Amino acid sequence: MSSAKVNLRDLTLPRLEVFFTGLGVEKYRAKQAAEWIFKKGVSSFGEMTNLSKDLRERIAGAAWLSHPEIHTREVAQQGDAIKYLFRLHDGEAVESVFMRHDYGSAACVSTQVGCRMGCRLCASGLGGLVRNLSSGEMYDQVLGIQQDTGERVSRVVLMGAGEPLDNYRATLDFITNITAGYGLNISGRHITVSTCGLVPAIRDLAAQKLALTLAVSLHAPEDTLRDTLVPINKKYPLKELIAACRDYAGQTGRRVTFEYALMAGINDREEQALQLARLLEGMLCHVNLIPANPVAERGVVPSAQAQVELFKGVLERHGIAVTVRRKLGADINAACGQLRRRLPAP
Ligand SMILES: C[S@@+](CC[C@H](N)C(=O)[O-])C[C@H]1O[C@@H](n2cnc3c(N)ncnc32)[C@H](O)[C@@H]1O
């Protein structure tokens, strides 16, 4: 694969059309190719059997096709989750998780190798940002999971390693392809974009009218604490973030999810639950409480179960919809915030 060649899995349909017309081929061929690439998930041009051999050779002269390469997989004891490490074409690696729920199967997808946001609780950002993933590399994770499990992925959560809104263009292209009829046709409401709070991108996302589920990693109910846990808060403090979330809910009609990882003695006190209830008062939203996953390097210690229940009770009494997230695949560390890149650089 030469660096001058374009990865067709990275292109959306209009850009595929430009590619095909550039080869002097009728535009409708782009749609046919899109179905091979995004619906059937082929790994080579040779498999595109309704395109002539001559055309496939011309495509191969100008393009390449990334494809999922599973490096390792670990199945949780209860069989409800599988964690994958995918090897990328340059030797980097990303983790993804397949989760079976009663209501369908979800893929938790990484959007970057590493992350530059430096949240205090998170293992994904420990080594900083290595590089962005392309939209095709995000798509490959879903295809790889489907091919390995033989099951259809019906939901996607962008909660793997990386900050999706810090890799905004590629993330949007990925969503465009996975929701398309020529792709996996997953409804926008079954796609969750999780962010630590990049306000301008949240506002832009609302304007896209994609009806995506927005999840915001809140973790603190006031700025002083949030500045230390989620450092992007210094740039986009809670007042701006919550206003953007209220507008997102207003513009899309979609309930915003707030992720709140409970850490013993840090953000799990009763008065903090009260502050949180006041912050979210009257918003179309939902709070997901997660007993934090321990991360030794970060000194993160999860709250005790009784404290989680107490915190939940305060929110409920103040009319906030709240759930405690079931931990899937805890025995394989498959839970969010535990995804790392583990292959050594080439
Ligand atoms: C790894 S992030 C990726 C998506 C995006 N960058 C974000 O922050 O929302 C996914 C979720 O995992 C959470 N998370 C990170 N470390 C965690 C930990 N130790 N325990 C529980 N959740 C954690 C994040 O705050 C976020 O809600």
Ligand code: SF4
């Ligand atoms: S929580 Fe999200 S934004 Fe923060 S370091 Fe981890 S991956 Fe990055």
